[in-house]
Amino acid sequence: MSNHATLAPSVLCVYGSPRIRGNTDLLLDAFAAGVEAAGGTAQRVYLRNLTISPCREIYACEREGRCALNDDMQPLYDALRTTDAIALASPIMFYNVSAQTKAFLDRCQAFWCIKYRRGEPVTDHPLALRKGVFLSVGGSKGAKLFDGARLTVKYFLETVDAVLWNTLTYRTIDARGDIAQHPSALIEARALGGELVEAVRRELAEVSRDRP
Numbered sequence: 001m002s003n004h005a006t007l008a009p010s011v012l013c014v015y016g017s018p019r020i021r022g023n024t025d026l027l028l029d030a031f032a033a034g035v036e037a038a039g040g041t042a043q044r045v046y047l048r049n050l051t052i053s054p055c056r057e058i059y060a061c062e063r064e065g066r067c068a069l070n071d072d073m074q075p076l077y078d079a080l081r082t083t084d085a086i087a088l089a090s091p092i093m094f095y096n097v098s099a100q101t102k103a104f105l106d107r108c109q110a111f112w113c114i115k116y117r118r119g120e121p122v123t124d125h126p127l128a129l130r131k132g133v134f135l136s137v138g139g140s141k142g143a144k145l146f147d148g149a150r151l152t153v154k155y156f157l158e159t160v161d162a163v164l165w166n167t168l169t170y171r172t173i174d175a176r177g178d179i180a181q182h183p184s185a186l187i188e189a190r191a192l193g194g195e196l197v198e199a200v201r202r203e204l205a206e207v208s209r210d211r212p
């Protein structure tokens, strides 16, 4: 969670591509730089470096309120609970997010069970609905290229008490580094990082004013 005294919002930046220095890495780097330039903090998480097993559907989370798989997802549950905002970047792979990203999202079924089956809060964050951003690229021109992933991310965010506040998506970006040749993508990503921090800072100031 942010340092509410100085209103430096924290943004969990989740890198979902298996490719090092690939297109979504560059996009999220630019976004995170925008976050930091605006006075926020960016916590960078590289899913490709973590061991996150797919969900095994054993529903220990429903029974115990906690996922039973003890791998690198465990600290991310806390990070998701406490962060002021979330930025998720993934390339499109077969019309959805990457497998690394999907495993991470599926493990958030633990939050789904806590919230909808156990009727317990998933976070005690002061913002009732936090902001989420989805950054993505795909190699083709397909009109519906981002539709599947956008829905996946929207419902993941809903599960962790967040909304899909903004999306940046770019078609025909395929080879590593193509995004750097795009006329505006990295500029837009950096600007959006700054806008997110400003928006979250305003909301945090409002809730701290309204508190008794």
Ligand SMILES: Cc1cc2nc3c(=O)[nH]c(=O)nc-3n(C[C@H](O)[C@H](O)[C@H](O)COP(=O)(O)O)c2cc1C
Pocket (backbone or CB within 6 Å): 017, 018, 019, 021, 022, 023, 024, 025, 090, 091, 092, 093, 094, 095, 096, 137, 138, 139, 140, 141, 142, 145, 173, 174, 175, 176, 177
């Ligand atoms: C396994 C795999 C599946 C892919 N599926 C799609 C797809 O369905 N549609 C598409 O437009 N591009 C697809 N691509 C291309 C990637 O989206 C594209 O290369 C992207 O720039 C990779 O981003 P990255 O450098 O951040 O990993 C696929 C690439 C791979 C490796």
